[in-house]
Amino acid sequence: MRALSLPYILLAIAPATLGAPGPGPRSAQQQQFHLAAQAVSAVSGSQAPLPDPPAQGHVQLLDSDGKHERYDGHQVWRLDWARLSTRVKDNILNAADSLGLDIWRASSTTFDVRVPPLSQSILRSLLPADLVSTYIPDVQALLDSAPVADDPLPGDGGDDDDVWNVTTLASPFHDGYHTLDQVYQFGEALVSHFNIVTSYDIGTTAEGRPIRAWSAKIDEEATPGIPEDGGDAHDENDKFEFIIQANQHAREWVSSSAAMYFLHSLVLDATADSTSHAAQLLRTFTFTVVAVVNPDGFTYSHEHSRLWRKNRQDVGGLLCKADSPGIDLNGNWGHKFVPSRLACSESYSGQTAFEAHETRAMADYLVNGSNPEAGRTLPIKAFIDLHSYGQLFMFPFAYSCADFPPDAENLMEAGLGVAKAMRMTTQGEGYQTGQACDLTYRSAGDAIDYSYAVADVRWSYSAELRDTGTYGFVLPPHLIRPTGEEVSAGLRYLATFIFDTEIDL
Numbered sequence: 001m002r003a004l005s006l007p008y009i010l011l012a013i014a015p016a017t018l019g020a021p022g023p024g025p026r027s028a029q030q031q032q033f034h035l036a037a038q039a040v041s042a043v044s045g046s047q048a049p050l051p052d053p054p055a056q057g058h059v060q061l062l063d064s065d066g067k068h069e070r071y072d073g074h075q076v077w078r079l080d081w082a083r084l085s086t087r088v089k090d091n092i093l094n095a096a097d098s099l100g101l102d103i104w105r106a107s108s109t110t111f112d113v114r115v116p117p118l119s120q121s122i123l124r125s126l127l128p129a130d131l132v133s134t135y136i137p138d139v140q141a142l143l144d145s146a147p148v149a150d151d152p153l154p155g156d157g158g159d160d161d162d163v164w165n166v167t168t169l170a171s172p173f174h175d176g177y178h179t180l181d182q183v184y185q186f187g188e189a190l191v192s193h194f195n196i197v198t199s200y201d202i203g204t205t206a207e208g209r210p211i212r213a214w215s216a217k218i219d220e221e222a223t224p225g226i227p228e229d230g231g232d233a234h235d236e237n238d239k240f241e242f243i244i245q246a247n248q249h250a251r252e253w254v255s256s257s258a259a260m261y262f263l264h265s266l267v268l269d270a271t272a273d274s275t276s277h278a279a280q281l282l283r284t285f286t287f288t289v290v291a292v293v294n295p296d297g298f299t300y301s302h303e304h305s306r307l308w309r310k311n312r313q314d315v316g317g318l319l320c321k322a323d324s325p326g327i328d329l330n331g332n333w334g335h336k337f338v339p340s341r342l343a344c345s346e347s348y349s350g351q352t353a354f355e356a357h358e359t360r361a362m363a364d365y366l367v368n369g370s371n372p373e374a375g376r377t378l379p380i381k382a383f384i385d386l387h388s389y390g391q392l393f394m395f396p397f398a399y400s401c402a403d404f405p406p407d408a409e410n411l412m413e414a415g416l417g418v419a420k421a422m423r424m425t426t427q428g429e430g431y432q433t434g435q436a437c438d439l440t441y442r443s444a445g446d447a448i449d450y451s452y453a454v455a456d457v458r459w460s461y462s463a464e465l466r467d468t469g470t471y472g473f474v475l476p477p478h479l480i481r482p483t484g485e486e487v488s489a490g491l492r493y494l495a496t497f498i499f500d501t502e503i504d505l
């Protein structure tokens with residue numbers, strides 16, 4: 001490491017990507033580059049000789065505080081690849097992986113990728129011009145235009161200290177993005193102020209942080225469940241769990257914001273009026289929210305690299321640009337898991353399923369509940385995995401479209417209703433519904449495949465929240481509330497649909 005002139009510090013020229021200088025790694029990576037370049041040039045069918053890799057490797061710039069990674073000149077390109085064959089798409093994906101590029105979104109029709117300045121000209125020369133458009137011309141400029149409020153933890157967080165004003169949905173919590181400590185503090189404020197909310201830790205990360213869950217339910221045996229016609233009373237045998245997890249991917253901040261918004265709005269509505277629909281839902285379902293299932297990565301995305309995706313587990317990978325390359329949690333679940341080759345890759349899914357502390361903890365929770373000794377007593381009806389971005393609401397399977405779930409028709413029907421409920425909110429956006437393999441691209445070892453096929457959760461969905469690429473992961477804070485509204489409306493619709501379809505028979 002060596003310091004350069006302010007305001008930036010050149011931290012490292014890491015050989016993770018394009019042929020870094022130096023004897024050993026250089027030749028191997030040059031080789032890798034040429035393989036990748038060959039794959040990309042297959043898109044255009046060009047016979048031209050392959051260009052040399054850039055002279056330098058990945059340059060990681062830090063802000064003047066020496067902590068935050070900068071993305072000056074980084075661009076997000078969108079490849080319009082609806083017309084490309086699967087083979088060519090695979091080539092491009094593999095090439096992007098080999099080059100250590102950061103894939104933002106891969107669907108069946110579009111491919112968004114962040115390209116650092118050093119790689120731009122060489123990739124331009126390899127890809128047909130009409131295939132590529134520059135979607136975000138300068139990632140750092142976008143980050144600077146929507147600075148994250150770095151507000152300190154207000155108050156001392158004591159029991160009576162409603163620092164977030166949780167008695168109203170107007171709480172300032174929903175107006176900005178927050179650190180892990182602040183998210184946890186907000187969750188504990190819900191526990192303090194609403195006796196229908198409890199919290200517990202479902203596991204611990206590689207760096208020792210707790211993975212916290214908040215559950216809300218109403219125990220009132222004598223009160224009818226959902227039906228507004230005063231239907232049958234429900235006993236413990238008719239109660240179910242509805243689980244929401246978010247922020248598997250560290251940088252997808254709006255996912256945990258929306259999860260907490262959903263929980264908050266549900267609890268507020270239920271406590272304001274015991275006959276409300278929200279209260280009726282809470283008599284049938286225990287809603288459990290694991291808002292930040294990847295606390296280490298989330299913290300790292302706040303404190304160092306805003307665009308960090310994986311967890312922070314040490315998996316070797318000494319040559320990666322980051323000191324601890326981590327595991328992509330949403331490739332590490334134990335159904336149709338595929339081991340990864342490249343530890344530096346943004347989609348590195350680990351060597352074995354559930355190698356990541358976080359996926360292991362969450363899977364244990366799905367199987368055993370909050371009391372592993374007693375085992376799970378509350379059957380799970382729904383498991384929702386929140387991500388951003390792309391505005392999609394998807395059912396299994398993600399790993400392959402050849403595997404069609406027996407419940408597909410019902411899952412599609414409910415999903416269409418969810419999308420409609422989301423769109424019908426005040427500022428609602430359109431969401432696409434379908435099978436995950438169809439709407440996204442590579443997703444082996446996906447959470448919802450595991451929850452559906454192994455944990456036997458029939459209503460398993462994953463959602464890509466706002467937006468469709470204008471801001472991508474850098475969604476401005478003023479869009480947190482509308483996204484939270486959409487998620488709240490969609491999940492309430494789903495819970496009601498499940499109740500009507502298979503509980504209130």
Ligand SMILES: [Zn+2]
Nearest residue numbers: 249252387388
């Ligand atoms: Zn994600």
